[in-house]
Amino acid sequence: MKPKILIIEDDKPTINLFEEVFSMAGFEIEVLDLGQKAIERLKEIREGKKEKPDLILLDLILPDMNGISVLKEARKYPETKNLKIYALTNYSSPESNQELTNEGIDKILIKVQYSLNELIEIIKEGLKSK
């Protein structure tokens, strides 16, 4: 079965690229472009209405909220606490990195710093170590 990746990202060109690249790499992709949608999805996962993704790629700057709030929401409940979440963002500051680490992020990736092949490798590696 294809690994499921939930991408929380709002930049349209980036979404198009990721959708294309990750589905070709053999992942099942779903994109949510608002923090609120991500929060709702977490609720549905808690209630058992939706399946857990194998990995969440979380952008930090979303139109309606900070990505860290989504991470906090996930870590708050036992059902979503152990979800594998990578911050995949172009925003980084020592403060935000510290906060992400405190909130239990699994990895922080700066989008622009990796080639697509490198990203796919990192994700495949991450999916192996469940």
Next chain:
Amino acid sequence: MQKEYLILFSILISFIIGLFVYLKERNRQTGSHFLIFAIIITLWSISLYFYNNPILLSAFEWLKITLSLTIVGIFELFCFIIVISNISFKKFKIPLIISFILSATIILALFVSGLMIEEKSYLMMLHPQSAIFFLLLFIYGAFGTAILFERSLKSSGIEHLQAMYILVGFGFFIISITCLNVFIPLLTGSREYLWLGPIFALFLVGSLAFAIIRYYLSETRVILMKLFVGAIGTTLLILPFLIPSFNLKILTTIIFLLFCILGYYLIKITHEESKRREEAERLAREWEKLARAKNQFLLSLQHHLRTPLTPIKGYLERILEGTYGREENPVIKEKLIEIKKLADTLYSLMEGLLDVQGLKVGKRTLNLEDCQIGNLIEGIVEELRPQAEQKSLYLKFERASLPTMKLDKNRIREAIWNLVDNAIKYTNRGGVTITSKIEDEKLKIAISDTGIGMDKEEIDYFLQGKLFERGEMTKKLYGPGRGMGLNLSIEFIKTHGGKIWAESGGRGKGTTFWIGLPIKVE
């Protein structure tokens, strides 16, 4: 009799301080709450005075009034603490309403005969139920202290000091009043020191006022100076009329005139100094604001520049990999490779710029590790050799034995790389030689080329850090966009505690760029 004067004096001063602060802070809630509090303290002091020296009403009645004013006063003090701590009243709505009702009930109970206190020929008897009165005072005191304590811990600078002043005044007042009303009567059986209350209250009023008007203290200094000069001036003016001797009259008049001149300058200097101080404080605040704004701007710039570059780089990578089919036209393919290189250049320039700015504002720090700089330079030489060979230039590294140093490898590499790259760019005949030596506990690396060279004026420009200044000179020197790499090198070396300087025999005689780094041998 002196006792009475002291009390009247403190009553007057409390009121004046209240009025003074109110006039200064008229537009803010703190000002009006402080005035109300000062008025209550004034009234409380007056009623306490009459309790000790009863007129119009009996001492018993004055005691009831004093106790009522104590409750009103401490309630108002609590409100004042909330206001000055910038807490919304809404947050304390329910406790405030409850305590207001409780206070009003206690005050009413005080006036219902025999409910809380009882008159027994000037010996006032407190009933057990009046413990509620002390409980209420205790709750107000504890809450007020807690709020102030939290604020003093959480805030810094002026706000912290403000909370501390109030806390000290408040604490001192509570301790002294408890001593006067509880411990001293219990220990000595005498209540004769109760009259000291207004004087301790004056201390509280003073410390609160000081906390509020700290901002205006420099102005207060001017007022004090004016008062001082005025008092001495008036004395000197009256003196000639009191002195019988004519010569002394003349002398004191001359002294008075001289003092007028001196006084004028004294006031002027104090005034100017206080203005300067205010201006300096304002600038410091402004600077802090700007630094914060710059920081925010950089973070947002980082995000906005990187976002479109991610798909640009990503799609180019995929096109060149042949994901969308093979590109048959070699010209298109060549141009695409060119675009990919430019996107990478843009990316590294942007990251470099953000990196330098991040280091400057302290948002990024050096990643120090053990580094064999000789190997690092050799790596750079190998990387840039094809570029040099393309222009038929030699590129040499005359390696000496160098210590292992704690350096940020990537940034030092970038710094040296840019200098060598520039040297190759600006040389058309001959080549580039890199040498290194240890001198004065510094590692010195020289990158010498046989290129276009720099004249004295250009070197001065460079040394003064005018790399990015607009003007003919800079254009001539670095051309558009060329200064960027050099600027990165300078900043990276600077954050390592080192510096870059240049030497040249003049136009056409080549240039040597020096890097000096302090050695931190492990």
